[in-house]
Every structure is written in structure tokens, then in C-alpha cells.
Amino acid sequence: MSEKVLMKGNEAFAEAAIRGGCRLYFGYPITPQNEIPEYMSRKLHTVGGAFVQAESELAAINMAYGAATTGKHVFISSSSPGIALMQEGLSFLASAQIPLVILNVSRGGPGVGGIQPGQADYRQATKGGGNGDYHIPVMAPATVQEAVDIIYNAVPIADEYRNPVMILADGMLGQMMEPVILPELKEALTIEEIRRAKPWALTGHGDKRERNVVKSLLLKPDELEEHNINNEKKYQRMREELVRYEADKLEGAEVVFVAFGTMSRIVDEAIEELNQAGIRAGMIRPISLWPFPNEAFDKIDKSTKVVISAELSLGQMMEDVKVAVEGRYPVELIYRTGGMVPTPSEIVEKTKKILEVV
Numbered sequence: 081m082s083e084k085v086l087m088k089g090n091e092a093f094a095e096a097a098i099r100g101g102c103r104l105y106f107g108y109p110i111t112p113q114n115e116i117p118e119y120m121s122r123k124l125h126t127v128g129g130a131f132v133q134a135e136s137e138l139a140a141i142n143m144a145y146g147a148a149t150t151g152k153h154v155f156i157s158s159s160s161p162g163i164a165l166m167q168e169g170l171s172f173l174a175s176a177q178i179p180l181v182i183l184n185v186s187r188g189g190p191g192v193g194g195i196q197p198g199q200a201d202y203r204q205a206t207k208g209g210g211n212g213d214y215h216i217p218v219m220a221p222a223t224v225q226e227a228v229d230i231i232y233n234a235v236p237i238a239d240e241y242r243n244p245v246m247i248l249a250d251g252m253l254g255q256m257m258e259p260v261i262l263p264e265l266k267e268a269l270t271i272e273e274i275r276r277a278k279p280w281a282l283t284g285h286g287d288k289r290e291r292n293v294v295k296s297l298l299l300k301p302d303e304l305e306e307h308n309i310n311n312e313k314k315y316q317r318m319r320e321e322l323v324r325y326e327a328d329k330l331e332g333a334e335v336v337f338v339a340f341g342t343m344s345r346i347v348d349e350a351i352e353e354l355n356q357a358g359i360r361a362g363m364i365r366p367i368s369l370w371p372f373p374n375e376a377f378d379k380i381d382k383s384t385k386v387v388i389s390a391e392l393s394l395g396q397m398m399e400d401v402k403v404a405v406e407g408r409y410p411v412e413l414i415y416r417t418g419g420m421v422p423t424p425s426e427i428v429e430k431t432k433k434i435l436e437v438v
Contacts, residue, residue, distance in 0.1 A: 084259040089224045090115035092260050093157070093183055093249070094123070096231040101266040102155035102181065103129035106143040108136055110159045111195040112251035113185035117157070128268060137162040141169030148178045149294045151274035151281030153235055157183040159251075160201050161192055164209065170244055171210025175296035177280070177311075179238035181231065183247045185254040188419035196419025197251035199341060199392035205248050206370040206400070213308045215315045217322050218246045218369040220340040224258040230367075232263045237322070241314060242280075248369060250392070252342045252421070318371060325373035329355075329362035335431060336380050336409075337363040338401050339390040347390050349424035354431060361431070369397075374404040386438045390414045390427060410438050 087095070094116045097105075105124060107117035117133060124131045134140035137158055148154040158166065163184045173180055184205065188198040205218045217237065221227035227249055234245040275283050285291050298304040329351065330336060339347040344365045354361040364376045380387070387409045389398040395413045402411050414430045416422045 082261050084261050086257055086259050087224065088115060088255065088257050089227065089249070090185065090254040091119045092224050092228050092262075093185075093231055093254070094119040095262060096228040097155040097181060097235075098123060098127060098129070099263050099265045100153070100181075100232040100235040101268060102153040102235060103127065103268045104144075104147045104152050104154045105129070106132045106134050106140040106147070106154070106156055108134050108140050108158065108162060110137075110162045112187060112197070112254050113157055113159050113183070115254070116183070116185070127265070137165040138169070141166035144180060145169055145173055145178065148173070148180050149176070149282045151269065151278040151283060153179075153181075153269065155181045155183070157185065159184065160186045160189050160198070163201065164204065167204070167209035168211075170216060171208070171212055171214055172296045173244045174210075174214035174216060174311075175212065175307075176294050177242040178244070178294065179242055180244040181234045181238055181247070182244055183231065183249060186248060186250045188417070194419045195251065197342065197392065197421065198417065198419055199250060199343060200394070200396060200417060201248065202369065202391070202393055202396040205246055206372070214311065215318065215370060216244050216246050217241075217318055217371070218248050219324065219367060220248045220369050221253065221367070222341055222344050222365065224253065224256065225260045227253060228260050228262065239277075241318060243314070243318075248341070250341055322368055323371050323373045323375065324367035325376045326365040326367065327362070327376050327379050328365070329360070330364075330379050331362075331381055332383060333360050333362035333381055334383070334385050335359065335361045335435065336384050336387045337361065337390050338366070338387060338397065339363060340366050340369060340397070343390055343392055346422060346424055347427060350427035350431070353424055353428045357428070359432070359435070372400045372404065377404040377406075380409065384409055386410045386412055386434060388412050388414055388431065388434065392421065393417055412438070
């Protein structure tokens, strides 16, 4: 087994993408993920890759779109306002069925907001900020190690479904340092390997095959409808195959928390405090935010009094929690927003107040 190394989150994210086979990165600096483009600018050329600093996030996503049509593995990252600017490009990529791995190290909003961590990009990520009928799988790591593993494995997932894949992290995860075990380095695909595995890619036809055309423009309504219906079949397969979650201490729990990312780590400490106070508590931690793990909620004990969505937003995930609960339990919200982060004790006190009235 590889030796553990201590790394800053953002740098570990970048290294994971490189080791996963990504050799092309297009970025624009924005806090709190600036270490990623900085790391890529130093490291990519040493493995035969290329780093390009674009003049804006709009330019970066469209450069990535163009590069990914060649079948090469492309990684791109930004933070909340930058990801917002990339939504049109993500819609194009999903429609044109182009693989791409994109990381959002999110911060507080709306607008430019602040530079402290937040989870208020949940709705943008899971519902799609671009136009049209499309979906992007969204994974939410809770530790630097989990982020490394998810980014590394996102590369084959993007290829498998010919679709962008998003990792939704946050400023805390990007800036903290934790020990990680790095996966083995995958070699970049050769042109011949791309031609065999990705016949749709723009690799030059050399009179050996018909010319490929990669586009999202379909002017005939019946063709566009058929295209969308075919894509929906793929999205349904994602719903069946990409659900990821953890469910812990649900049996006999009076209260079940739902939390993702670093918020789940704070909730985990709050659960220990509640258990010590004689209040049995458990947690569902969605790892896939889309597709959302509705099936996890079938495991909640019938004795549970309340389900609490714990978020660094004004309840954006709570909408999906209510759908998954299907009216079986009351659903309440504990939140901080704007870059504020609760303490475990704060969550404990708010939980006790909620239990007094449910």
C-alpha cells in the first residue's frame, strides 16, 4: 500500500486528477481554489500535459469543451461565481455528450459573495444551471481522502456515460490539510487508444472513416426531442448506477440528520454529543447529490421523531430531503449561510429545541 502523505486539499485534488489520467487543464484564479491552477501550472508539463490560464471562466469552460472533443481527459476547477459563469458550457457539454471532470470548491453567495465556505451551490449543481433537459452527476466528498478517490474515479465515470461529472467540495475541504494515500498514476490515452475507445472523438479521420461532427445544435424539433429522450435513458441509468451514500446509527434514532461534505463532519460530532446526552441520533450522508439517494430514507427507523437537514445554505437540499422522506416524518432545517459555519454544540442546542416541539 502507498505511504500516506500530508497534503492541502486543493493540491491533493489536482494530484488526483493528474493521477486519474487528466492531462489538460484550463483555469482562471478564484479563491478558495487558487492552489489548484497553481499546482497544475507546475506539475502538468512534467507528465506530458498542458496548463492554460484562460482570460475568464467563460473562456476556460469553452476551451475545455473544445479540448474534450478530442477524447483527451480534461479537468477543470473553479469556485461558486466562476462555476455560475460556466453553466452554459456545461449545458453544451452535456448535450454534445462530452466527458469532463469539473470541481467546484464552493464559497458563500449569492453573487460574488465572500470567500468563506458554503453549500449554497447545491441547487445550481444538482438541478442544472444551464438551459434544457440535462443532468450532471454530482459527488460530494467529506474528507480530502474521499475527494481524491472521487476525483480519480470520476474520470472513467465521465467516459462511461459520455457526460460531465461534477465534484462539489467547499472552501474548508480545499484549504485544510489531511493525510492521504494517493492512487497510482494512470498514463494518458494515446491517439490510437482514443480512436478505439471513443469513435465519436475528433482525432483526424485520414480517409479511414467518416468525418465526426460534435455539436449541440439540432434545429429540427423532432430530432432534438429524440436526442433529449435518448439522453434521458442515459440519465435513468445514472440514477440506477451512481447512487452513493452512508447511513449510520439509524436504528432506534430519535432524530436523523441529513448532511453532506464537511457539514457532515460537524454533524457527526454533534451526534456524539447528543448520544452522550441520552438522545439517540443518526445520519444519512449523501455522497451523490445527483442522483440523490432516496433509497437511504427507507432505512430510517419507524421510531424516528424528526429528520433534520443540516446545511451551509438556506435549505436547498431540504427540498430533496422532503421528496425522499415522502411525508413519513417531519422535516426540519438547521443551517448557517454566507460563510458562517456552526459548531457541533450549536447543532446540539438547536436539535434539542426542535425535539421539544415535534
